Amino acid sequence: MSRLKPSDRPYDIVLFGATGFVGTLTAEYLAAHAPAGLRWAIAGRDLERLESLRERLPGGADIGVLHADVQSPGTLRALAEHARVVATTVGPYVRHGEELVAACADAGTDYLDITGEPEFVDLMYVRHDARARETGARLLHACGFDSVPHDLGAYFTVRQLPEGVPLTVDGFVTADAAFSGGTWASALGQFARARQMTAASRDRRRHEPRLVGRRVSTPTGTPRFAGEVGSWALPLPTIDPQIVGRSARALERYGPEFRYRHYAAVRHLPVALGGIAAVGGIALAAQLPPARHWLSGRLKPGEGPSAEKRAQSWFRVRFVGEGGGRRVFTEVSGGDPGYDETAKILAEAALSLAFDDLPPTAGQVTPAQAMGDALTNRLRTAGITFRVATSS
Numbered sequence: 001m002s003r004l005k006p007s008d009r010p011y012d013i014v015l016f017g018a019t020g021f022v023g024t025l026t027a028e029y030l031a032a033h034a035p036a037g038l039r040w041a042i043a044g045r046d047l048e049r050l051e052s053l054r055e056r057l058p059g060g061a062d063i064g065v066l067h068a069d070v071q072s073p074g075t076l077r078a079l080a081e082h083a084r085v086v087a088t089t090v091g092p093y094v095r096h097g098e099e100l101v102a103a104c105a106d107a108g109t110d111y112l113d114i115t116g117e118p119e120f121v122d123l124m125y126v127r128h129d130a131r132a133r134e135t136g137a138r139l140l141h142a143c144g145f146d147s148v149p150h151d152l153g154a155y156f157t158v159r160q161l162p163e164g165v166p167l168t169v170d171g172f173v174t175a176d177a178a179f180s181g182g183t184w185a186s187a188l189g190q191f192a193r194a195r196q197m198t199a200a201s202r203d204r205r206r207h208e209p210r211l212v213g214r215r216v217s218t219p220t221g222t223p224r225f226a227g228e229v230g231s232w233a234l235p236l237p238t239i240d241p242q243i244v245g246r247s248a249r250a251l252e253r254y255g256p257e258f259r260y261r262h263y264a265a266v267r268h269l270p271v272a273l274g275g276i277a278a279v280g281g282i283a284l285a286a287q288l289p290p291a292r293h294w295l296s297g298r299l300k301p302g303e304g305p306s307a308e309k310r311a312q313s314w315f316r317v318r319f320v321g322e323g324g325g326r327r328v329f330t331e332v333s334g335g336d337p338g339y340d341e342t343a344k345i346l347a348e349a350a351l352s353l354a355f356d357d358l359p360p361t362a363g364q365v366t367p368a369q370a371m372g373d374a375l376t377n378r379l380r381t382a383g384i385t386f387r388v389a390t391s392s
Helices: 021-033 047-056 073-081 098-107 118-135 148-158 181-192 194-207 240-250 269-285 289-296 307-311 337-355 372-381
Strands: 011-016 040-044 064-067 083-088 110-113 138-140 167-176 215-217 224-226 231-235 257-266 314-323 326-334 363-365 385-389
Touching (some): 011 064, 148 337, 167 240
Parallel strands (some): 040 064, 110 138, 138 363
């Protein structure tokens, strides 16, 4: 369980950014699935909107409301001091996220977000990991569709393979869903900040301890036809393989040598070629401020599709794992990835940190490292499928 006892803080969980699109979905999920006795609150800068949200939530009378603003560090410190676990949906995180991470690291409060921004995660490691280790705070990034299905999916796959031998896992992502406004903003920011992202990654490597006696790699790979899943495999430039690699560094169960590659799976070659061209065009346009401004206006953070559209959306991540003469196929699948399932994952991760019997960790940790089996079991109960599959 959290090192903080329930009596130490007024709230078990505080959700920051609760009136945004994903924040509201997360609040609704928590209200509908809150265990008996959960003490939780919603937080943000607009008290009127927070009060309106609370009135709409089941059991709203028992939900706290806290004022907090990213422009006012004092309010974030107060927020961290009131909670055992803080979950935040307020991004882009490289612009709005650091003060809350710092506050949680200082207060010994567990922290979760749904960022997919590698630069932010690397900066937070360099600046706040050591302090969090001192206070016992667990700092978890990428606790939404980025990157829990991939991180826990690779972890689940590894557990189907022999121990103590070199292992390889490839992940293949397929989805039919609307793009998240927050993810879109983060992606544009990453394309525009390539130099800063590279510098943050290098700085992190200078601070990270060397991995002794084991080897972990996450090569980008090249586009190819992957016969094992019957699709064209396009390398995905997302944070997911970095998170998987950090789990592998932290956990010896991944073997003496571990390699992970991450792909989008596309059935038809023309679609694959179109996808490569589109990503390249967006990356190029993001370097030009007028084009980036126009692109950012196409889908804004805080906006999202209707409940009907989300109900028709789905994702599937297929993993191929090999090692010790054994080959396994596994699959993680669920509903709308960018909104409904991200809200579900964030809420269940917060509940796991607050209430589950977890291995002792502190500092910046990954979902698999901090919550592993406990979060996998929670997500299975919540309707996300983890299964051993057959080959295509």
